[in-house]
Amino acid sequence: MILEYFRPATLSEAVELLQRNEPITIPLGGGLTLAKRSDDIAVVDLQSIGLNYIKIIETLTVIGATTTLEEMIVFYQDNRSVVEAIKIQCSKNQRVMGTIAGLIVSENGRSPLLTVMLALNAQIVWLPGEICISLEDWLPKRHDWKKAALISEIKVDNDVQVVFESVGRSPYDQPTICCAVAKWKTGRTRITFGGFGDNPVTAFDGDVNGDLITMIKNVLADSSDQWASSVYRQDAGTNLAMRLLKELK
Amino acid sequence: MILHLWINKTPTATEINVNENLLTVLRRLGFFGAKSGGCKSGECGACTVLFDGKPINSCSMLAAQADGHKVETIEGIGERPDQGWKKSVGLDPIQQAFIESGAIQCGYCTPAMVLAGKSLLASNPDPEESEIRDAISGVLCRCTGYKKPVSAIKAASMESQDSKVIEKATWSPEIQSDIELNRFSTVGKNEIKVDAIKLVQGKPAFTADIDLQGMLVAKVLLSTVAHARIKSINIKKAKELAGVHSVLTWKDLPRVVYSTAGQSDPIPGPLDTFSLDNKVRFVGDRVAFVAAETEEIAQQAIDLIEVEYEELPAVLDSTKSMLQETPKIHDEPEYINFANSNPIKNLAAEIRIDIGDVDSGFKEADKIFENEFEVPKVQQAHIEPHVVITYWDENDRLVIRSSTQVPFHARRILSPVLNLTIKRIRVIKPRIGGGFGGKQEILVEDVAAHLTIATGRPVRFEYTREEEFIASRSRHPMKLWMKTGVMADGTITANEMRVLTDTGAYGCHALTVTGNTGHKAMALYVGDGKYRKAPNIRFYADVVYTNHPPAGAYRGYGVPQGYWAVERQMELIANELGLDPIEFRLKNALRSGELHPFSTAWSEGREPKPEIIHTVGLEKCVEMGKKAIGWKEKALNVNWKNIPGKPHLRKGVGVAMVMQGTAIPYLDMGAASIKMNDDGSFNLLIGATDLGTGSDTVLGQMAAEVLGVPLDDILVYSSDTDFTPFDKGAYASSTTYISGGAVTKAAEEAAAMIKIRAAALLSSAEEILSPVDIVLKDKYAIAKNRKRISLKDIALETLHHNDQEQIMGIASFMSKSSPPPFAAQFAEVTVDIETGKLIVDKLVMAVDSGVIVNPLTASGQIEGGMVQALGYAVCEEMLYDQKGVAREKDLKDYHIFRVDEMPEIEAMFVESFEPTHPFGVKAVAEIPLDGVAPAVANAIQNACGAKLNQIPATPERIWRSLKSV
Structure with missing residues (x-):
């Protein structure tokens, strides 16, 4: 139950509120996941602190924490894969409300957009302290993350191409298996998979060589759940990854 | 806190609890056009409003988040053009297009779609179809298939009249017809739905769109275990919670066994259900009822109830239900069998139908095909959840305002459960936000009614979306086995289907759903040649109890399950024999003038009678x-x-x-009454329940056709057990046929009275006219000599001037055919x-x-x-x-x-x-x-x-x- 509601006007005020322990005080972006909380909490509404922006700063795209997924679609309108991942992730109304930081903290391994962000090797900036941590490093720690209270922005490299494909029961169903492949101009390639588990997983990061298929099968070996078997995911995932790599070539 | 916002351009200040979502606050302020889909996470979008011009889900936004913002609801969009003496802005072009295109069915999601469409056109006046689809993607519709809503928004966006004409031409389907329909004025025409104008404006037409003074909110404690006896329930803490008015357990209620299936008397299935029992039979089964001042308090009270279960082994595999060692799910002494149900065997229904000589048919075949098939349990997923409001009226009669497909059955079935005579219960059915069979069930009405009886207060009970999934009804899952004998030329010599149906914890619709699996799906392919007159068909089914949530009625009623098996079987046969799959099917399919093969063998648990197709x-x-x-x-x-x-x-x-099929022969009955008003319009009262299908409209069209008036002159009202005649309800694909038959007969009675009066009024000393010389057309009674008198004048004559009488008709219709x-x-x-x-x-x-x-x-x-x-x-x-x-x-x-x-x-x-x-x-x-x-x-x-x-x-x-x- 929500006991208190705050709408701070400044970032510092928000950060101060979010460091309270009694009651548990959480940031409020779009509010889409609020209904899942049954405990007594206070919420800090971030709508007035100016974190909804997307900027290109040198080699980086910097996305403010409260940037909505709809605003991201506009920004990435020429990137079919990112747009598709967002549309599978949620419908128009949810995109208008939902924020990128909200998605990062609340979604699980079935999230197509989180899978894409992981492939892009997104970096998360936390306050207080300007702690910058990669999504890759943060995801396994997120349930115990106490180092900072608020995501301020997400950074993504510009010199990277990303392609994505999802397999679900219908075109915009949650994926049973999805794959994102990102390739930097340097040749660095990241392959990530989603559609299961607590977090999307990285199957590969580096210059493409060696036995990719074995690496993919290994990372998907324990992916069985009530939605699909690991045997299926290994085979379908390998095919998706190979197809996407070919597309990038 | 005090919330300040602009609602439909009007500054508004209202006190809110910071915990409240925007939807709750808007509805409390009377903006009932924003609907609840039973969740708080924006799953369906029925709660869509425009927030600073953009569509959002008001159920998942805190009201506090809206402070200082502009909110637009459907109430701010447009008005009915005709407002008496007052000038009106009229309807928005999108609303008008929704009405004309047939984009509105149940209308529950219509306000949301209109708002989302309006938001799109404000920023993109000439959108592509894909952009329209994206813009309204936040709104789920279970009725329309989206084609017409998309087209409506497209048409509304078009500036060119020529383009609009082209778009509108897509609204009507292609019809290949040899019938001369020109003789009809209204039947066969694209009349707009009689409820479209109110639905497109988001008027408070649905069950929950009413706020009664002192109304309490009900919640139900649901079982967390699949099979258990309740050893003890401690409700002390819940009862003591401030704001709680009643907590009921099985100990508080009369122990009346019944079936939740909304069917005619006698219910063609076992009676195996209690409002509350000392045993739970699935995760989601009822344990206790609470009524409290608010939903939050009711939920807190639910959380405070302590239940001690004695867990029993759960039966979750339907193939093991009937084994001797399997635990018995229904061991209550009150259980009442129907036909071959047998709780000792966990058997809710058994069907054994043999038509012709099936074994000989197999012997005559050149090849036998055997395959196994399986279909899942699926949900109706109507966007409006199950919802009911109950209250005592001034005559101490219990009023049940419910989103039900079966108001008359609900009244009859609830009577013993509540220990109230039928005459002390009134069921009102407002508009229904989709049903699809899910509301052919007496599922929520007893909860609110018991709590109204306990407290004396009005009570509202509405399922959450989660409760719809775990505590409601579904399509029966089945395992199906088929055996088909075929000659080398593709003639089917015998066809057999055996079915194992999982009815879940209760046997509602157990016999009839599975019966229809055979009755409809196994009837289509009778074979060719001599087999046409003497087909060999076998249909055996066991419908077993398990500890899954109960199945029930769902649009199609067992037939989709059957056709999955039959039509896959036909494809596999054609494929293996190298036959054209279409020619093979048509060779063996039923033809005009032939006997429905099952009509001599089975009729939903009643005596079968032969029917020619x-x-x-x-x-x-x-x-x-x-x-x-x-x-x-x-x-x-x-x-x-x-x-x-x-x-x-x-x-x-x-x-x-x-x-x-079309209705259940020799059983389904609908009735209608019609009366004429002073201006020559008519009130059509029908017990039939339009659950979004448009049945009120087509029934009105039939009445209008007979009475020679435009549809606009037929005021259709459905349904209220106090005021409308009996109708068995909206199921079995029966309303247009059965209720339409009643409407037509009632209209003919009224028309006959009109013609008598018209003949007298149009006769002269030189020419005495007979009623048979009169036709009713274009709001006139017209004699064969072309003399005519308006229906308005006839109404004034009969109501006020001479030989006063009420022109009216009442009739019922029951069919011997399906x-x-x-x-x-x-x-x-x-x-x-x-x-x-x-x-x-x-x-x-x-x-x-x-x-x-x-x-x-x-x-x-x-x-x-x-x-x-x-x-x-x-x-x-x-x-x-x-x-x-x-x-x-x-x-x-x-x-x-x-x-x-x-x-x-x-x-x-x-x-x-x-x-x-x-x-x-x-x-x-x-x-x-x-x-x-x-x-x-x-x-x-x-x-x-x-x-x-x-x-x-x-x-x-x-x-x-x-x-x-």
Whole structure:
């Protein structure tokens, strides 16, 4: 139950509120996941602190924490894969409300957009302290993350191409298996998979060589759940990854 | 806190609790156009409002977040043009287009779609279709199939009148007809729905759109275990919680056994249910009821109830239900059997039907085909949840305002449960936000009623979306086994189906749903030659109890399950014998003038009587459908099936043929009354329940046709057990046929009175006219000598001037026939042979539903039904873990199609005149559910060879099948 509601006007005020322990005080972006909380909490509404922006700063795209997924679609309108991942992730109304930081903290391994962000090797900036941590490093720690209270922005490299494909029961169903492949101009390639588990997983990061298929099968070996078997995911995932790599070539 | 915001451009300040969402606050302020879909996470979008001009889900936004913002609701969009002396701005162009295009069915999501469309057009006045689909993608619709809403927004966006005309031309379906319908003025026309104007404005037309003084909120404690006795319940803490007015357990209520199935008396199934019991039989079964001042308090009270269970082994595998060692789910002494039900064997119903000499038929066959099939449990997923409000009226009669498909059955069934005589119960059915069979169940009414009796206060009870999934009803899952004998030339010599049905914890609809699996699906293919007159058909079924949530009625009522097996079996046979799948089917299918093979064997637990099938438009349906899908160019064309540059993709087309029924013969009855008003308009009162199908409209059209007035002069009201005549309710595809028969007869009675008065008024000393010389047309009674008098003048004459009397008619209709509609359904698909990913590209359905009274509403039924069936085919499924806990609890995991992922859909009609009905109609509502799944699976097989025996056709199932090819 929500006991208190705050709408701070400044970032510092928000950060101060979010460091309270009694009651548990959480940031409020779009509010889409609020209904899942049954405990007594206070919420800090971030709508007035100016974190909804997307900027290109040198080699980086910097996305403010409260940037909505709809605003991201506009920004990435020429990137079919990112747009598709967002549309599978949620419908128009949810995109208008939902924020990128909200998605990062609340979604699980079935999230197509989180899978894409992981492939892009997104970096998360936390306050207080300007702690910058990669999504890759943060995801396994997120349930115990106490180092900072608020995501301020997400950074993504510009010199990277990303392609994505999802397999679900219908075109915009949650994926049973999805794959994102990102390739930097340097040749660095990241392959990530989603559609299961607590977090999307990285199957590969580096210059493409060696036995990719074995690496993919290994990372998907324990992916069985009530939605699909690991045997299926290994085979379908390998095919998706190979197809996407070919597309990038 | 005090919330300050602009609602529809009006500054508003109101006190709120910071915990409240925007939807709650808006509805408290009277903006009932924002609807609840039962969740707080924006799953369905029925709660859409515009927030600073953009569509958002008001259920998942805190009201406090809206402080200082602009909120627009449907109430701010447009008004009815005709407001008496007051000038009105009229309806918004989008609203007008929704009305004219037939985009409104139940209307529950309509305000949300209108708002989302308006937001789009404000920023993009000339959107592409894909942009429209994206803009309204936040709103789920379970009725329309989205085709008409998208087209409506497109039409509203068009500035050029020529473009509008072209767009509007797509609204009416193609109809191939040899019938001379020009003699009709209203029947056969695209009349707008009689409830469209109020629904498009979001008027408070639904059950929950009312606020009564002192109304309490009900909540139900649901079982967390699948099978257990309740050892103890401690409600002390819950009762002591401030704001709680009543906590009821099984100890507080009279122990009355009943069935929740909303069917005619006697219920054709076992009586095995109590409002509250000392035993729970599935995760989600009822344990206790609470009534409190607010929903939050009621939920807190629920959380404070302490229950001690004595857990029993759960029966979760239907194949083991009938084993001797399996625990008995119904061991209560009050259990009342129906027919062959037997609780000792966990058997809710048993069916054994043999037509002809099946064993001889198999011996005469050149080849026998045997296959096993399986269909899942799926949910109706109507967007408006189950909801009821109960209160005592000033006469101490209990009023039940409920979103029910069966108001009269509800009253009858609830009477003993509540220990109130029928005459002390009044059931009012407002508009229904979708039902699809889910509201043919007495599921929530008793909860609120018990609590009103306990507290004396009005009580509202509404399911959450999660409760819809875990505590409501569903389509019966079945395992089906088929054996078919076929001659080398493709003649079917015998056909056998055996079924194991999982009815879950209670036997509601157990016998009748599964009976229809055979009665409709196994009736279509009788065989050819001598087998036409003497078909050999066997249908055996066991319907067993398990500790899953109960199944029940769901649009199609057992028939989609049957056709999954039958139509896959036909495809496999044709494939193996190298026969053309269409010719093979038509060779063996029923034809006009033949006996319905099951009519001599089974009739929903009642005495069967032979029925001749008079009209079969199946061949014409096939021809229309083949053309629309491009069968000739695609089915055997390897070049078409392979996509250049996409070596992993394959395309295919598939077909299925189906038949349904129209009402239950010798049982279903509907009645109607009509009275004439001073201005020559008429009140039509019907017990029939329009659950969004448009039945009020088509029934009004029939009355208007008989009385010679425009539909606008028929004021249709349905339904209220105090004021409208009996009707068995909206199920079994019966309303247009049965209730329409009653309306026609009642209108004819009123018309006869009018003609008598008109003949007298138009007669002169020189010419005495007879009533048979009078026709009613264009609001006039017209004599054969062309003299005429307006109906208004006749009304004034009869009500006020001379020989005063009320011109009126009342009639009922019961049919000795259940004339089946027929259809051919086609699908085109693309399969990713590396991942099993399936894209359904196009669905086509050509239907013989008799005379189409309203092409717009009829095509809307087909389009919406096809999309529901598409979910059944590819993505909808309810699964449970080893403890009986549901996997699907929301509309995220239980995926129903969004507007922006839809295949192209096309509905068309072959018109026949059914001689057993005055307007020649047959049913249309359920048949679209029957053939999509097999058509899709047959298309998959055509594309890549994968042979599916189980739905939904998930990527992994297709992939596994491909691996085994």
